[in-house]
Amino acid sequence: MTPETLAEKVLSATRTAFETLGLDAAVLPTQTAVERPRDPKHGDYASNIALQTAKKAGTNPRALAEKIAENLAAHAGVAKVDIAGPGFLNITLDAAAAGEIAGKIVAAGSAYGTNNSMEGVFANLEFVSANPTGPIHAGGTRWAAMGDSLARVMRASGAKLTAEYYVNDAGAQIEHFAGSLLARAKGEPTPENGYVGAYIDDIAADVLKRRPDALSAENPLDVFRSVGLELMLEEIKGTLADFGTHFDVFFSEKGLHERGELDKAVDRLTELGHVFEADGALWLRTTEFGDDKDRVLKNSKGGWTYFASDCAYYLDKRERGFEKLVLMLGADHHGYVGRMQAISQAFGDEPGTLEILIGQFVNLLKNGEPIRLSKRAGNMITLNDVVEAVGVDAARYALTRYSADSTIDLDIDLWTKHGNENPVYYVQYAHARTSGVLRNAVERGVEKGESYDAALLTHPRESDLLKALAEFPAVVATAAELREPHRVARYAEELAAAYHRFQHDCRVLPFPDEETTPVNQARLWVVDATRVVLANALGLLGVSAPERM
Structure with missing residues (x-):
């Protein structure tokens, strides 16, 4: 007998008790659950349904529990039902009923564990979404493991889910990336605000292999931008695949701009009465929705902000039919929570449509001391560094084993022990x-x-x-x-x-x-x-x- 089957029997016995006692069955829940007691001496499972419903029904919980116990004990597979305290039900199954689960599990095979608790939920889960300007760092590695596992458990629970990676391929960081590649290809110093690390030299060399004419092109920066991004994204995708992390969609921020979706989002927000002009800029009045300050959509020079892209991307997800949006962000993105929730409410969505999970930092330790630098990335620990240190299985397990809001000290010595x-x-x-x-x-x-x-x-x-x-x-x-x-x-x-x-x-x-x-x-x-x-x-x-x- 499964806990779910037993819970159904408990609810059935309770309905019968209500009928016998002449109580209003409208106060009963549509479903209930049973739990394993901490002390095995108290039986196999416990239920507090009598305590939950007695007051609503206007009766004594102990008296109600006695009637439920009498009915439940008559069900096949239930050896006995004891009443504890003011009305707790302690249930003991007979051995045959308890042992049936083994056969059911073997028959179900890989399907055992799946359930329908999220059936009908059309969800979008966005995670990692690291800028395509370098390898995935340790924080992104945590989301690569935890996000992928969350996608698996939500699908196992019946959700129709799309795992999505937002490619930030528009904006100043892309220009800095392209400029860094071009400088290294020319043998020049890294420009101000540029990217450093051996990977920049590698990608610059690969751009020249793919486009030998890159330096002599009419606009070399355009070539290094487009080909460099393509190469970096290919590497990111390969790294994630090797880590066992699957994405259904890689969504381009640049595409939002090219399709005019930022204008569309601002037009919608304007129609809803939330956009205003001040100091030559275009603003969204996010303070109406709990944000700490209003946000700029278009600056005084007529340029779009990242926030405008966030608005357009949110609207795009909703118009693709997703009813539940789950966004996983790193520890340094706490400030995004208020503004993202404000975007959701500004578009008229109910609280809870957007869920934001914040993950804490990952520290990689060796001999009890933190490892701070990557040989390839220069100033950070990457996903590949973590995998090289402990392997894919240990890395995924270690990064998923702790709740998102806890900092992880990933000790190489521990996670490589047999x-x-x-x-x-x-x-x-x-x-x-x-x-x-x-x-x-x-x-x-x-x-x-x-x-x-x-x-x-x-x-x-x-x-x-x-x-x-x-x-x-x-x-x-x-x-x-x-x-x-x-x-x-x-x-x-x-x-x-x-x-x-x-x-x-x-x-x-x-x-x-x-x-x-x-x-x-x-x-x-x-x-x-x-x-x-x-x-x-x-x-x-x-x-x-x-x-x-």
Whole structure:
């Protein structure tokens, strides 16, 4: 029995109790949930539905809980229901009902964990969006891991989601980038406000390989701008792909300008009465929507601002039909929250249409000391530096394991260890152990069969593992709802721990001189179910699930 199935039984028993007691069923929720109690002695699951509804119904919660318990205990698979305190329901399942989950998981395979909690949500998730003027830095690396994992959990929860990268290919930083490339190609010093690092020399050389006539062209700067951006974006895309990060759309800021979308956005905002002129410039009255000051759309010289591009880009997303916009920004973008939310409200959207997640910094450590410089980028740590230090799996897991609002100290010494203190190794090793048991069973001719007797799974370690397996869909749904993919990583570690304890205390395969028993077969189903869930959890994190280690 899954927690979701049990929750439905609890709600059904509550409806019956309301009918028996003559209470108004209109106060009942459309759905409820059950939770695992902290103390296993209090049963397998707990519900506070009596406490939630009794006051609204005008009755005593303890009396209501007693009637619900009576009805619930009559359901198949429920061994007993105890009442604690003022009306908490502590529910114990019989072994057969608890053990059924293993078979359901094996049957579902890679689909186990998917749910419909976000079904019908048409969402756009924008993350990384680093300027195409250099390699992706460590902060962008965090979003490359966490953003991609968030996209996976939201899709697993039923959302129709587009992962998008905003290419800032218009503005002053692009001119500085082009000027830096041209100067290096000529062997000249980097211009003021230019970009430095070995990568500038590399790209400048690659521009000349692709366009040998670049320096003799009518306008060399135009050539280095267009070809340099093309090369830099190709490198960024390749780096992200190698990191396992997928984007459905790479959206060009320059395209907004070329299609006249900035004018369109300002016209719309003007019609809505939020645009005004002052000091020769065009402004958006964002203070009406909680921003700390009004923002310039077009300066006194007639030039568009980045803010105007933000307005046009927001409108473009909404006109593409996205109902939920999730934007992931770095720690140095706190100031953008107020202005971006003001844009959303200025266009007439409800609060919550735009969600902004702010991620904190990543510090790369070696021997306990921070590593501050990249050999290639010159003044920052890049995604490739992180991967080179710890590998793709460890980097993705480490960067997704913590909530976005916490600073990460990524210790190279820890994340490259082949031991249980390394969280990704610990989880991957659990998956490898399950695969090893199943492989050994085949080699020894021990078959788990087409079915198993779930009532035989009575050992406390079996019970703990089965309950942990049953929680996975709810973990995925919560991670999607709260935009917190780190919950999947922490769950995977708890599941791995439950499996290691199970394998230590419960012999799965018979000794060579023993016959295979129904208990051995039932436990093989549990092992296989654990393998499935660990692989699915790691998959949501973009981390591999090795069969051997």
